[in-house]
C-alpha cells in the first residue's frame with residue numbers, strides 16, 4: 001500500500017458535472033485547477049439530463065415571469081434573492097455555454113433561425129433550451145472536451161474524495177479554513193492528499209439514498225456528508241424530488257422519461273386506459289412534479305398496480321421520433337413502440353433540493369470552501385425544484401463562485417504540508433456482506449418510510465434504524481480498509497439522518513414534503529436548517 005502521495009493545486013474541484021467543469025473552465029485562465037471524479041468524467045447526473053435548461057430567450061417572456069414561476073413551484077420557501085439572481089444571470093450563462101460549443105436545437109421562424117424553446121411543468125412560457133432529448137450529454141461532452149484541452153486543468157478520474165481537511169482538524173489556530181482533501185485512488189487502492197487554496201464541492205445530489213432513483217450511481221451525497229462532517233450547516237434536506245415518470249421495466253434500471261413528453265401532450269393513464277390527472281389538479285399533466293408523483297403513487301396504491309402509463313401515441317409518429325429520439329430508441333429496444341403504445345411508468349427519487357448552505361457566491365460556512373450545483377442549498381428551489389432550473393443553477397453559481405475565488409486568489413496561501421492519511425490501524429475486510437446488507441436495508445427503509453408520503457411514526461422508525469446503522473458502519477469504517485461501497489454507505493447513512501431530521505422538524509406539508517400527520521401548511525414558511533455539533 002502506497003502512502004505519502006501528495007498533489008498541490010490552487011483550486012480543487014470535487015466533481016466533473018456541469019457545476020464542476022463550468023467552474024474549472026472559468027478559473028483555468030487565472031490558476032491551476034484539479035478536478036477529481038469518482039468514476040469516469042461523464043458519470044454524473046449532468047450526462048443524463050434530457051429536458052434542457054431554462055432561460056428567458058423568447059421576446060414575449062420576461063425574467064420576472066421566470067422568477068414568479070420558480071417562486072410558485074418552490075411553494076413559498078424559495079429565497080427571492082437567489083431566484084432573482086439566477087433568472088437574471090441565466091441568459092449570460094447559456095450564452096457562455098453556446099460560445100463553448102454547446103449545440104442547442106434551433107428552428108426556422110420567418111426565414112430566420114432561432115433557438116427552439118420547449119415548455120415544462122410549472123413554466124408559464126416556452127423557455128427551455130435543449131439539444132433534442134439529450135441536453136445533458138451535449139453539455140457534459142462539450143465541457144469535457146474544453147477541459148481536456150486546457151493546460152491548467154488536471155483531470156483525475158476514479159478518485160473518491162473521502163474527507164475535507166481543515167485547519168481546525170490539523171489543530172491550527174485561527175478561523176476554520178479548508179486546506180485540501182484526502183482522496184482515494186480507486187485504481188491503485190490508496191489514499192492520497194491534495195493540498196489546495198480553495199476547495200469546491202460539485203458532487204451532485206443524494207438520490208441514491210432511495211431504493212428507486214433516476215440518478216447514476218455516483219449520486220450518494222458525498223459532498224453534503226463531507227461538508228457536514230467538516231462543520232457546515234445543511235438545509236432543506238426533506239425536499240427530495242421524485243420524478244413522476246421513470247420507465248418501469250425489469251431490464252431498464254429507472255430510465256427517465258422527460259417531462260417534455262407531457263409538455264408536448266403525453267397523457268397519464270391508468271392500466272384501463274382512463275386519465276387520472278384531471279381528478280387531481282386543474283393543470284392536469286402539466287402540474288408540478290410533486291403533484292404528479294403523488295397522484296401516480298396514490299393511484300398505484302389505490303389500485304394495487306405496479307405502474308401507471310404515459311401515452312404519446314396519439315401524436316404524429318414523425319413528431320415523436322424527431323423530438324424524443326433517445327426515448328423512442330431506448331423503449332423500442334425493450335419492445336415498446338411509443339408511437340403506438342403507452343409507456344409503463346413509476347416515480348423514482350430524482351433531485352435533492354436541499355444541501356450545503358451557501359450564499360450567492362457559492363460560499364459555505366468554512367473559509368475557502370464552496371459548494372455548487374445539486375450539492376448546494378442556495379435557496380433557489382425552496383420546497384420544490386422547477387424543471388430545468390437545476391442545470392441552470394450549476395452554471396450560474398459556478399460562474400459566481402469562480403468570480404469570488406478569483407478575487408481572493410492573490411491573498412490566499414497554500415498550506416506547506418498536511419499529514420498523510422493514517423491507515424496503520426485498519427485491515428482488509430473479511431465481512432463484505434455487512435456492507436451489502438446495510439446498503440440494501442438503508443435504501444429500502446428510506447423508500448418505505450421517508451418516501452413520497454410520510455408520517456411521524458414512519459420517520460421515527462427510520463431514525464431508530466439509521467442510528468443503529470450509523471454505529472455499525474462507523475465501527476466498520478474504523479476497522480477496515482476503505483472501498484467505494486464503504487465510502488458511499490458511510491455518506492448515505494449520514495444523508496439519511498439529515499433527511500429524516502429535517503423532515504421531523506417540518507410540522508406541515510409543503511412542496512415535496514408531504515406528511516399525513518400535518519396535511520396543512522404553516523403560515524410562516526422557514527427553511528429547515530441543521531447545524532453540526534462544534
Ligand SMILES: Cc1cc2nc3c(=O)[nH]c(=O)nc-3n(C[C@H](O)[C@H](O)[C@H](O)COP(=O)(O)OP(=O)(O)OC[C@H]3O[C@@H](n4cnc5c(N)ncnc54)[C@H](O)[C@@H]3O)c2cc1C
Pocket residue numbers: 014015016017018019020036037038039041043044045046047048049050051052053054135136159160161162202203204205214215216218219222223256350351372373374375387388389390391392394
Ligand atoms: C435522468 C436525469 C434527468 C435530468 N434532467 C434535467 C433537465 O432536463 N434539466 C435540468 O436542469 N436538470 C435535470 N436533471 C438534474 C440535473 O441533471 C442535475 O441536477 C445536475 O446535472 C447536477 O449537476 P452537478 O454538476 O451538480 O452534479 P453531477 O452532474 O451529478 O456530477 C457530480 C460529480 O461529482 C462526482 N463525485 C461525487 N462524489 C464524489 C466524490 N466523493 N469524490 C469525487 N467525485 C465525486 C461525480 O463523479 C460527478 O463527476 C436531471 C437529472 C437526472 C438524473
